Amino acid sequence: MGLGTALVGGGSAAAATTPAHPFPTHVTYKTGVMPTASASTRDAAVEKQYNSWKSNYLVHGCASNEYYVSTKGDGDAPNNGPVSEGQGYGMNIVPLMAGYDSNAQTEFNGLWQLVKDHEDQYGLMQWQLDGNTCAYADSGTPDSATDGDLDIGYGLLLADKQWGGYTTDAKTWLGRIYAHDVASDGHLKCEDDGPGTDTRPSDMMLDHLRAFAAYDTSHDWAKVVSRTEAIVNEFTGAYSSSYGLLSDFVVKADTTSPSPAPANYQENQPDNIVGYNSIRVPWHMGTDALLYGSSTASTAYNDARKWSACTKAVSGGDPKKVYPHLKLNCTAYTTSDVSEEAGDSVGPAAMAAGDQAWTDAIWNQLATNPFGDGYYGESIKTLVYVVMAGDYWNPGTTTAANDFSLSASPNSATVAPGGSASATVSTAVTSGSAQTVGLSASGAPAGVSVSFSPSSVTSGSSATMTVTLSTSAAAGTYPITVTGTAASGSHTAPYTLTVSSSGGGGCTAAQLLGNPGFENGSSPTPWTQSSTLDSAPVNNDTADEPSHSGSWDAWLNGDGQADTDVVEQAVTVPPDCTANLSFWLHTDTTENTTTATPDTLKVQLLTGSGSFLTTLATYSNLNHNSGYTQHSFDVSAYAGQTIKVKFTGTETDANGGTTSFLLDDNALNVS
DSSP states (O other): TTTOOOSSSOOOOOOOSOOOSSOOOOOOOSSSSSOOOHHHHHHHHHHHHHHHHHHHHHOSSSTTTTTOOTTTTTSSSGGGOOOOHHHHHHHHHHHHTTTTTTTTTHHHHHHHHHHHHHHHHSSBOOOOOOOOTOOOOOSSSOOOOOHHHHHHHHHHHHHHTTOOOOHHHHHHHHHHHHHHHOTSSSSSSSSSSSSSOOOGGOOOOHHEEEEEEEHHHTTOOHHHHHHEEEHHHHHHHHHHTTTTTOSEEEOOEEEEEEEOOOOTTSSOOEEEEEETTTTGGGHHHHHHHHHHHHEEEEEEEHHHHHHHHHHHHHHHHGGGGSSSOOOSSBBOOSSSOHHHHHHTTHHHHHHHOOOOHHHHHHHHHHHHTTTTTOHHHHHHHHHHHHHHHHHOTTTOOOOOOOOOEEEEEEEEEEOOTTOOEEEEEEEEEEEEEEEEEEEEEOOOOTTTEEEEEEEEEEEEEEEEEEEEEOOOOOOEEEEEEEEEEEHHHHHHHEEEEEOSOOOOOOOOOOOOOSSSSSSTHHHHHHHHEEEEESOOSHHHHHHHSSSSSSSSSSEESSSSOOOOEEEEEEEETTTTTEEEEEEEEEEEOOOOOOSSSOEEEEEEEEESSSSSEHHHHHEEGGOOSSSOOEEEEGGGGTTEEEEEEEEEEEOOSSSOOOOOEEEEEEEEEOO
């Protein structure tokens, strides 16, 4: 992986700017169908794939402020170095995952920095670099590749809409593309120093071009859209009218009779077929149709439908049998070569075509890598995943008006005179960009004050609300209204305060959890337990993993397979009490990483009915220790309520190691 250190997961450092479109940003496409999986299932699948892609391919560049997308597994550049095509993929993926990945803007800036540090004579990215030195790795004068240039430009649009501040860079870059990658008639050349007579269909990213037209009005991108669509129609009409297939390279693109390139044109293969370049066409055509609809994107829509039908027929509905080399008459050129990206790329086309069964088959393949593909297939898969999940928002549309939401958790408390309670007031960006939200409360009775720390937040952040009672506060139940006020307007959240009739000394000290050390054995009531591998967490295997005390503990995960284990217990916290939750935790791992967090343990509180209240802490394989450590949390804010204490261990098996989370001697003490 060159000089790079792999990265993974959501990250811990705060991004410089709150994202305007945090993942998941569910969008409604203008045509077609979605996979039948639920939105939450689709989002989780994207997150898992992103973690895998990031840990394998996003690495530090040859300078401390650079990142690049490694070509690991494909050998497209010396020492797994970057190519501009992959850099473009990364600059699209990372801003789309902002909000899930809190380091996204830092990583995007590093990807962009490497591009700026390796420009060719026309100010576009040198297409191939050595992974160790980042020196240009091809012969002759450094030049760019149009697909990389276009994706880098689209990435800058995504970043500008996501965080702001990239307008000048984006428009400058688009101007360079228009000057050097666009031929005089409006068609896309294969590279910035190439002839004006050829084109490559895998560069025909019509959704990108439409976004450029909306964003950069100083250049005639509409001409590029029109000429690109004309070439698609002219070529397929002559060579693949029933199937919509396009060859890897096209010559005579500056005429009304574009044709397949001759053998070994640019690359060593017969060029009158679909190959490893053009397998990307159904992804791009399908995405354009989904974003812009069957009318605006009629060429892409019609081509996507034909390409979807052809690949379904030639493969018998099995995405693994969509071979990467197809003749233009929709028969396999060879079946000896296979790749995951050939089938994956058809996903957006199948969606646009409205073929539910084919869409679902491709969606299900995305969760696998049947042929062990490297950077190319896994990068394409990551972007296709985002599209198919419904999270591919369009930077070319008008920016939505700013707005936010507001909530309080918990939204009620019972407090004795002289006591206090706290709650988390959370805000989120629901449209547009983040803004400053001032917090206030009304409806508090005499003797009760409400304060916020901080008193204002940026939407997407939270504050702590503290309700303080004097000794003279009168018993009763009072509705309090929490208000958030921003430039876009105000939103409110309800909070109910019950002032109890007793004043101090009304709580009997006790430990409330039943079976706190799991010593009841394999039937751990009142704890409930579950495992997706049907391996009960509560056990007495102290020979392999000792308990903190006694003979039993809860051993979550550690199976060397993807797994989710849960132990939880409901408990009622009396009013007028201070409450403290504690437990002893030992974390044992074989994961060999100092940055990745594929395995996590979440400590959460839920309502008695199971609704989410708060996450007290998240531990991971990075928190491994040689013995048990006690952790404790003040949960006094939940006095007077029934809450559920829930421990959730999740192991992704993404990196090959395994992590065990051992829990014992829990307590919820009140006084």
